[in-house]
Amino acid sequence: MKLKEKFKNLRAVPLICDASMAEYTTYKTGGAAQVLALPQNINQIKDLVNFADAEKINWRVMGFGSNILAGGGGIEGVVCCLKNLKGMEIRNNLLISASGEAFDNVIASAVNLGLEGLENLSGIPGSVGGAVFMNAGAYGSETFDNIISVLAMDLRGNIKTLDKTFLKPYYRRVEGLENCIILSARWQLRQAKNIETLKARRLEILRRRTQKQPLEYPSAGSVFKRPKDNFASALIDKCGLKGLRSGGAMVSEKHAGFIINYDNASPADIKNLIEEVQKKVFEKTGVKLELEQILWGKF
Numbered sequence: 001m002k003l004k005e006k007f008k009n010l011r012a013v014p015l016i017c018d019a020s021m022a023e024y025t026t027y028k029t030g031g032a033a034q035v036l037a038l039p040q041n042i043n044q045i046k047d048l049v050n051f052a053d054a055e056k057i058n059w060r061v062m063g064f065g066s067n068i069l070a071g072g073g074g075i076e077g078v079v080c081c082l083k084n085l086k087g088m089e090i091r092n093n094l095l096i097s098a099s100g101e102a103f104d105n106v107i108a109s110a111v112n113l114g115l116e117g118l119e120n121l122s123g124i125p126g127s128v129g130g131a132v133f134m135n136a137g138a139y140g141s142e143t144f145d146n147i148i149s150v151l152a153m154d155l156r157g158n159i160k161t162l163d164k165t166f167l168k169p170y171y172r173r174v175e176g177l178e179n180c181i182i183l184s185a186r187w188q189l190r191q192a193k194n195i196e197t198l199k200a201r202r203l204e205i206l207r208r209r210t211q212k213q214p215l216e217y218p219s220a221g222s223v224f225k226r227p228k229d230n231f232a233s234a235l236i237d238k239c240g241l242k243g244l245r246s247g248g249a250m251v252s253e254k255h256a257g258f259i260i261n262y263d264n265a266s267p268a269d270i271k272n273l274i275e276e277v278q279k280k281v282f283e284k285t286g287v288k289l290e291l292e293q294i295l296w297g298k299f
């Protein structure tokens, strides 16, 4: 039986067959996901996970696709996109947010209530689930700095609260969150001494991002992880690679750490450019740039 036919049994979960990943990722390019599921609540996610488990169907989970490059040859199985899993609550200094909320909206809400601890992460364009999974970071702060627990579902549909003490956050990854679906996260924030200073800090971070990053083009942020004692963008710039192109993909002139979809780039254009940058930087500096972005499917 074809995958699409099998999924007819899962009527309650919104599904799109052959969904173009160009519409679900910030690179705005990519092949089709065989099935894209857009669950709206935890029960629907549970149904989907149990169904995929019983039918032995491969599946992946995503948020806003702001760190994913989807191959032009498509993605087999199910992609479960949590962008419709909404809900946020702020009580005293405790912030609880569902995975599908925009991380930046959550940060804005906290800042407007005078709660500090997340403001340096302003402007990261992912979902809460994506930020937690990646331990997204910027300007000296990381998503996990003030997290107290994460609510997650395992591959059998069991839901558990994972206390921070059982999770090990590292640079752009968290040990203990592999193979699970993050449903929501809790942060313990602090009352700022001066709310106007806090709001100004957020605006300053947003201003710096607009000034330094090529936000006018589709991208998925920094392509590479920060090498030890160095910066990927500085190395790429030093090697004279700003403006380097492969098809419609280009190393940004504004920020060498970004590859932009300059002119209808195919996923292969972007992947080829990533590999060319890695090769040239290694030849000239001896540094192996490690990919931060996540490649999915066939290229």
Ligand SMILES: Cc1cc2nc3c(=O)[nH]c(=O)nc-3n(C[C@H](O)[C@H](O)[C@H](O)COP(=O)(O)OP(=O)(O)OC[C@H]3O[C@@H](n4cnc5c(N)ncnc54)[C@H](O)[C@@H]3O)c2cc1C
Pocket (backbone or CB within 6 Å): 026, 060, 061, 062, 063, 064, 065, 066, 067, 068, 082, 099, 123, 124, 125, 126, 127, 128, 129, 130, 131, 132, 133, 134, 135, 136, 137, 138, 180, 181, 182, 183, 213, 215, 219, 220, 221, 222, 294
């Ligand atoms: C312009 C721009 C600027 C950026 N700046 C920064 C920055 O300053 N710092 C930074 O760290 N990143 C930055 N990024 C990258 C990206 O925004 C972050 O990594 C973000 O946290 C990804 O969130 P997402 O929802 O888009 O995740 P996706 O791209 O959808 O997914 C990323 C990974 O997280 C997993 N995932 C997503 N949701 C869940 C979930 N609910 N449960 C389990 N796993 C999940 C996916 O399987 C995938 O492995 C930037 C990107 C862009 C486009």
